[in-house]
Amino acid sequence: MEYFIVFLPLLGAFIAGFFGNKFDQKYSQFMTSLFVNISSILSIIVFLKVLNYGYSNNLLISSWINSGTLNVNWSIKVDALSSLMMVVVTLVSALVHIYSIGYMSHDPHKPRFMSYLSLFTFAMLVLVTSDNFLQLFFGWEGVGLCSYFLIGFWFKKKAANAAAIKAFVVNRVGDFGFALGIFLIFYYFGTVNYDEVFNQIQTLDAKNVNFLGFEFKSIDLICILLFIGAMGKSAQIFLHTWLPDAMEGPTPVSALIHAATMVTAGVFLVVRCSPIYEYSELALNIITVIGMSTAFFAATIALVQTDIKKIIAYSTCSQLGYMFFATGVGAYNVAMFHLFTHAFFKALLFLGAGSVIHSFKDEQDIEKMGGVYKKIPYTYTLMLVGTLALTGFPFLSGFYSKDAIIEFAYLRGNVSGIYAAGIGIVTAMLTAIYSWRLFFKTFHGNYNNQEVKYEKIHESPAVMILPLIVLGLGSIFAGFFFKDLLIGNQSSVNFWGESIKFLEPLSEDHPPLWFILLTPTIVTLSIPISYYLFLKDKSVLENFTKTNYPLINFLKRKWYFDELYSYIFVEPCKKLGLFFWKKVDGLTIDRFGPDGISNLIKGLSIKAVKFQNGFIYQYAFIMLIGFSLILTYLIIK
Numbered sequence: 001m002e003y004f005i006v007f008l009p010l011l012g013a014f015i016a017g018f019f020g021n022k023f024d025q026k027y028s029q030f031m032t033s034l035f036v037n038i039s040s041i042l043s044i045i046v047f048l049k050v051l052n053y054g055y056s057n058n059l060l061i062s063s064w065i066n067s068g069t070l071n072v073n074w075s076i077k078v079d080a081l082s083s084l085m086m087v088v089v090t091l092v093s094a095l096v097h098i099y100s101i102g103y104m105s106h107d108p109h110k111p112r113f114m115s116y117l118s119l120f121t122f123a124m125l126v127l128v129t130s131d132n133f134l135q136l137f138f139g140w141e142g143v144g145l146c147s148y149f150l151i152g153f154w155f156k157k158k159a160a161n162a163a164a165i166k167a168f169v170v171n172r173v174g175d176f177g178f179a180l181g182i183f184l185i186f187y188y189f190g191t192v193n194y195d196e197v198f199n200q201i202q203t204l205d206a207k208n209v210n211f212l213g214f215e216f217k218s219i220d221l222i223c224i225l226l227f228i229g230a231m232g233k234s235a236q237i238f239l240h241t242w243l244p245d246a247m248e249g250p251t252p253v254s255a256l257i258h259a260a261t262m263v264t265a266g267v268f269l270v271v272r273c274s275p276i277y278e279y280s281e282l283a284l285n286i287i288t289v290i291g292m293s294t295a296f297f298a299a300t301i302a303l304v305q306t307d308i309k310k311i312i313a314y315s316t317c318s319q320l321g322y323m324f325f326a327t328g329v330g331a332y333n334v335a336m337f338h339l340f341t342h343a344f345f346k347a348l349l350f351l352g353a354g355s356v357i358h359s360f361k362d363e364q365d366i367e368k369m370g371g372v373y374k375k376i377p378y379t380y381t382l383m384l385v386g387t388l389a390l391t392g393f394p395f396l397s398g399f400y401s402k403d404a405i406i407e408f409a410y411l412r413g414n415v416s417g418i419y420a421a422g423i424g425i426v427t428a429m430l431t432a433i434y435s436w437r438l439f440f441k442t443f444h445g446n447y448n449n450q451e452v453k454y455e456k457i458h459e460s461p462a463v464m465i466l467p468l469i470v471l472g473l474g475s476i477f478a479g480f481f482f483k484d485l486l487i488g489n490q491s492s493v494n495f496w497g498e499s500i501k502f503l504e505p506l507s508e509d510h511p512p513l514w515f516i517l518l519t520p521t522i523v524t525l526s527i528p529i530s531y532y533l534f535l536k537d538k539s540v541l542e543n544f545t546k547t548n549y550p551l552i553n554f555l556k557r558k559w560y561f562d563e564l565y566s567y568i569f570v571e572p573c574k575k576l577g578l579f580f581w582k583k584v585d586g587l588t589i590d591r592f593g594p595d596g597i598s599n600l601i602k603g604l605s606i607k608a609v610k611f612q613n614g615f616i617y618q619y620a621f622i623m624l625i626g627f628s629l630i631l632t633y634l635i636i637k
Helices: 002-022 025-053 080-103 110-128 133-151 158-189 194-204 218-233 242-248 251-260 262-272 281-302 308-328 332-359 377-391 397-412 415-443 462-487 490-496 513-536 539-547 549-556 558-592 594-609 616-636
Strands: 057-067 070-078 208-211 214-217
Touching (some): 002 057, 002 070, 002 080, 025 080, 025 110, 070 080, 070 133, 080 262, 110 251, 133 158, 133 218, 133 242, 133 262, 158 242, 208 218, 214 218, 242 251, 251 262, 251 308, 251 332, 262 308, 262 332, 281 308, 281 415, 281 558, 308 415, 332 397, 332 462, 377 397, 377 415, 397 415, 397 513, 415 513, 462 490, 558 594
Antiparallel strands (some): 057 070, 208 214
């Protein structure tokens, strides 16, 4: 069964990629969607086996590398963590495949698109079912490659090409740190297999290493390097710049890659390596700081964006920050719980945004929307559900998982935990404000689009609405039904088993009642406040914008990260490349190499042509000189 889960998406990608154009394009859409849906159903069956019977397995696909102490296999590791991730990946992917049938109906390259989606799903499944760091890295790079293909799918569009390259390059920065971490693991343990590494991890406690002139504990350095890889893949601050630009790809890509699967790979890595991170207090503190900084930073930028997809993209960055600071305070199961619920409501928001864009003939600016809730009632209702879940409105999925992160951070009791809890509450308020801003400007108020007539606005087809309904149900009920299983006390411990390591059990205490009620109260009050600011009396915000223009401009320019990176890295690299191209390559290598040799031969041939004048006496004279030279050579020899 597990083999089918992993390889059916690969088979679908192969059929669509190589044979999609030989048949009706609907055939490739049907086959890829069918295979991924079967994979999804089988994943749910495996998850239920893990849940009900404590099932675990490690199925060998084939031997990969056997060299010295390095023994690596292709395997499918099934435990609580991988089974949950398989459900998330395949279920969201299946819904995105179905949704894409409607969304990409007018695109002439549907087989290629469906092939990329299925190939991405396969790579992600390889990642989450690996039993060693090398197979994990293969899947890690596989999803990176597929994201490059999907973001740049409309390759004739300059912005899409630039976004794809940016995503690829920024992720390589993180992946370089990740690779160094794997090298260091093999150097110390002589293996890259999870179980063998985790069993030996205590032996590193007293070992130090000098890295770039700094003295580190070996385990601290390993954890930090692995986390650098997670930062790139999960778009944490400093390595986040690729994620908003990646919205240049088709909307289904945004839902699949940038909401529920690829960007959560970094969180999965840290949770999978919990037996290592539990021994590194320094790394956990760094993760906490980076996570809470990302949560706040991304939320502030989302407040002023006008592109509907980029607002949701920055929201993704922010929610990933929540997940990371949950791991930083040791609440790995809570991070996975939020990852699970987030997959539903964030995919719902992305696909709902795609439905809105589809209705507005590809318009993405929320300032050019408004007043269409009666024209697209299904999309409106489902986007409302997604917005409520994202903001953490009481009793929806986001409420259970996000509030749990803030509460566990508070119960941590140390400085980083209390600070993270405070930032989490502030970020929750900002999340509510920008979410309702998007919702009210998109669906309420006056109709502001000058290019698409109001009468032309229409609801999306059923093939696009049905996946939204499924995701909507998950956004409502997933938190309530899975709370006890994933973060409850004894039931959670029984479920996770050995897949998550806790050196010390999480606190079973409860925060004070005022703290528990604080975040839901803020989230609930944000609805009438947002309604007043964005619909009832817009002059308040207009006056605030005028009087605080430097701050607003700072946020619109995304804290100037792009400009800073351009100044520090991009422009110097361009100048260096130009120097090597013009001076070194052109004036040195080309001048004295291929160009010089060709010019010399060309000059000699021009000179030689002058001897070809048709006079016999000149030919005889040249022959005589040649004969004399040969004779002289023979005599001297």
